[in-house]
Amino acid sequence: MAQCVQSVQEFLQDSFVPMVAVLCSKEADRVSRKNKLSFPELLRPFCRLLSEGHIRDPNNQLQTVKNLRICVNAVNTNPVSSPAVLSPAQYRQLGEVVSSCQPLEGAAATTFKTGDYNLNLSVTTPWFEAYRESFLQSMPASEHEFLNHYLACLLVVSSTEAVPVEQFLKLSQEQHRIQHSGEYTHPRWFIPNTLKYYVLLHDVSEGDEQRAETVYEDMKQRYGPQGCYLLKINSRAVSAEEDEQIPDPWSQYLHKNNLRYQDPGDAAPAAEKGGGASDEQGGSLAQTGDGESSCLNSHPLQLEADSSSTSLNEAEMKQVKPDADGVAPVAVGHGSCLTLNDHDRIRQFVQEFTFRGLLPHIEKNIRQLNDQLVSRKGLSRSLFTATKKWFGGGKAPEKSMSEPKSACGLLYPPEAPELQIRKMADLCFLVQHYELAYSCYHTAKKDFLSDQALLYAAGALEMAAVSAFLQGGGARPYPAHYMDTAIQKYRDDCRNMVLAERCALLSAEILKNQGKYSEACHAPHQDDQ
Structure with missing residues (x-):
């Protein structure tokens, strides 16, 4: 089979990363856009940490966090399409991603002989990796899991x-x-007490540095030295020598259109109405041409029945036109006001925010959730050592009046112990504590199945399998049947093609890594469990 650039462990880790929102003042947005970049776009090439971080679990054991990447997006309050099916715009975008990432002519190939034919197959499949990455970026946040919910919000103001x-x-x-306020359903937030991190953005070319330092000292008194940062950028004059070559690390990120929470036609976010927040959005869809989309009309996970609601025909695709008012074209010549020292400052800022703000915030919430769950369950030890005593479930989930009368329409109240277990599992997974994450997912799976909450159960099965695999070292065998059951429940019981495809993509990569190529090919089409 073709080889991918990432290892399967890197792929799985990058598929679920901590989500960070951004709210900018209009002046801070202006300072950032001198580089033809919104503030979230400015950070994007520097969102993978080059050094290790650490947290302590509820048993006070030190856990190392390696090669962590965070995802930074501007706040967008516009409703998204149904989480069970991709929108026409997303189908179009995925088709164009595939078309633009075909192997180069003359690329290395492997020859296979089958019957009277010799087949030359490419050694690499850049189109598949691009499709996979764009598809996973397009995943909408769902109520049954918290992995795509925002953990923190950067508040950015100009000096x-x-x-x-x-x-x-x-x-x-x-x-x-x-x-x-209850006024907005999107975006979704991980916990009620979202981490707020205060960023003072200083334009070196036009600002008063002494005043910026004075303001920053006041910020440290107000928000604590761990909760704020002074970021200095734009050290390079726009009229700098033309022959001065400064790298542009943004292009490779901006051409990969970020579909998360974005649809053509999106209006400005609600922050515009609130006064003080910028009306510009980072990471919006790139302008596409008027040509017909090249995406497939059928899907390997498509339901045979009720296909009218889950598939797109060519006529529908031709009618979908990008709305120029809601789509930002990809800029060229990014970072023209930034020096290499500015690049280092941005990288250092992301590292400081993550190590001194985000990771301690996650660690604190894991401990709090563990304490709450232990108290509710009447346990004397932490979840990490007492998971086996939890089986039996808690309060039965409530039916929402607006939900269909089916097993997948069950909703738990926000404070339900079952959801708190799932929330703790997701937090542990995001900081690579896969052993504790597996224990939580396994417990949640038991409770959800007991309550016949099939969407929740499928999600717990899926992530329990991924956590078991990522533990490595033969800690426990990979439960492939968990993935098979999750795909079946997503597809047949919950009729959610998007989550079924995600699960199939993850399962196929794990099986391929184990040399089970036949099973990997069969997994997306699994019918019997």
Whole structure:
């Protein structure tokens, strides 16, 4: 089979990463866009950490976090399409991604003889990796899992603001309103107490550095030295020598269109109405041409019945036109005001935020969830050592009046112990504590199956299997039947083609890694469990 650039462990780890939201003041957005980049786009090439981080689990054991990547997006409150099926725009985008990533002519190939034919097959499949990455980026946040929910929010204000602290207060209030007012269903937030991290953006070419330092000292008194940062950028004059070659690390990220929470025709976010937040969105879809989409009309996981609601025909695809008002074209010549020292400052900022802000925040919430769950279950030891005592489930889930009267329409109240276990499992997975994550997923799976909450159960089965595989070292055998059951429940019971395909993609890579190529080919079409 063709070889992928990433190892299967890297692929699985990068498929689920901590999500960070961004709210910018208009002035901070202006400073960033001098480089033809929104603030989230500015950070994107530097979101993989080059050094190790550490957290302590509920048993106070030190856990190492390696090669961590975070995902940074601008807040977008626009509703997304149904999580059970991709939108026409997303189908179009996936087709174009595949078309633009075909192997080069003359690329290395392997010859296979079958009957009277000699088949020359490419050694690499860049189109598949591009499709897979774009598909996983397009996954909408769902109520049954928390992996795609935002853990933190960066509040970004320029040092040139008349009163920066007032702008921070406005952005903080705006984030709180979006999350807690009940006015918006999107984006989704991981926990009620979202981490707010205050960033003072200083334009070296036009700002007063002494004033910026003074404001930053005040910020450290207000928000704590672990909760704020002074980021200096734009050290290079726009009129710098033309022959000065500065790398552009953004192009390789911006041409991969970020589909998360984005649809053509999206209007400006609700932050525009709140006063103080920028109306610009980072990571929006790139402008596409008027040509017909090259995406496939059928899908290997498509239901035979009710196909009208889950598939797109060519006529529908031809009618889908990108809305220029909601789509930002990919810029060229990014980072023209940034020096290599600025690149290093941005990289250092992301590392400081993650190591001093995000990871401690996750560690604290894992401990709090563990304490709450132990208290509710009446256990004397932590979940890590007492998981086996949990089986039996908690309060039965409630039916939502607006949901269909089916097993997949079951909803748990936000405070339900079953959801807290799932939340703790997702937190542990995101910081690579796969042993504890597996224990939580396994417990949640038992509870969900007991309650016949099949969508929740499928999600727990899927992630329990991934966690078991990522433990490595023969800690426990990979439960392939968990993945098979999850695919079946997503597809047949819950009729959710998007989650079924995600599960099939993950399963195929794991099976391929184990040399089970026949099973990997068969997994997406599995019918019997």
